[in-house]
Amino acid sequence: MESVSDTHEVTGSGREQAGDTAGTAAATGPATKHAGGRRPGETRTREAILSAARVCFAERGFDATSLRRIAETAGVDQSLVHHFYGTKESLFLQALELPGKLEEALTAAARGGPDGIGERLVRAHLSVWDDVSSRPALMTMVRSAAIHRAAAARLRETATGILAHALSGAITGEDAKLRTSMVATQLIGLAMMRYVAHLEPLASADTDTVARHYGRALQAIVAD
Amino acid sequence: MESVSDTHEVTGSGREQAGDTAGTAAATGPATKHAGGRRPGETRTREAILSAARVCFAERGFDATSLRRIAETAGVDQSLVHHFYGTKESLFLQALELPGKLEEALTAAARGGPDGIGERLVRAHLSVWDDVSSRPALMTMVRSAAIHRAAAARLRETATGILAHALSGAITGEDAKLRTSMVATQLIGLAMMRYVAHLEPLASADTDTVARHYGRALQAIVAD
DNA sequence: GTCTATAAATCGATAGAC
């Protein structure tokens, strides 16, 4: 209870991926004949649970999200959550898996020379966060990183891994690693305050304005 | 369970403030005579509980902290927590109360003209976080802000209130409020990654190095 | 003020029928 629920911002993403399976528990009727290959129902239900888990964890964090709630969101029975994913911890770890979009976007933004790289990085980061298909996993990671060990570790890996790779050409020098971690700090801090804490007027400012101003801050560290 | 426990960083603060009361539940023996004024035991126990609550909430967040654990840390009975503070939520809200040091430090740092104000702000912020007497409340706020409504609201109030006041003279122009919220974002993001997520090498870098580099990023936004 | 005892609800996880 008393969680930071953002009613509209993750709307649909889970249910949409779940498809029809979300509505009825038994989506696979006896009418479906099949000869070998994918067995009916299995994949849909499994994915529906994972999508629902991402949405629930993103909204309320690890502790406040019950498996019963995830099952209800997915439209399946609670025991199926255990059947497919074992423990709550195991399900959470899979819910933390990030779509590749973040790495793609940041790597692409890092190309193109040092001029304006700060603004490009901010713009790329915001575009991934504004994508409803990738937001739940990102939100889950950032929200839970403050409390949950595995989420914090995943956040560190993401920050150092993705950004170190993307900025390997742009940031050089003896303190390259330190400055890279500072760039990661700025991007994660931005997402935290804009999308999680909803700090105004930052949260409501349009993408261009944020990228222009905040990009100058990143630029100051990249081109030190 | 599975919380991000930082075994050494909040050590003592709670118990030290609790004093002798922490060791024995009944610190007030019948030996203490008194005529009017403060009744024995009451204040000590009350403060011991609040200090213990700050430490526990800072370590594990709201959900994962049980009232039993707080009582145990304070060395008192669990029912006393309810007796003094009512609900868990009420105790949490009081644990979120920040010491005035943050506002003092940031306001002082904002004085002295625009030159080097970014570095001074970072240095002031880090000095308050490195102070063991003020860290538990700050940690509680930042850690819980990701999940807990009231903590997020408190974080917003702190960010806009303290920084808007401190930077009222330094940041001018039409988008002053937006840039002020961006400075707040940078400082909170820095604390989050350095003290909560322990992102390396940022977490282990010495204060001067962080202030010098990261200060340039704040400077880019203050002096836009 | 302090303690014991317990109510009432919710949680993760399991067993077993179909």
Place this chain on the structure above:
DNA sequence: GTCTATCGATTTATAGAC
């Protein structure tokens, strides 16, 4: 694969003795 039923543990909160 899916469901019902439930165990055992833990939680917040309260009631009442001293």
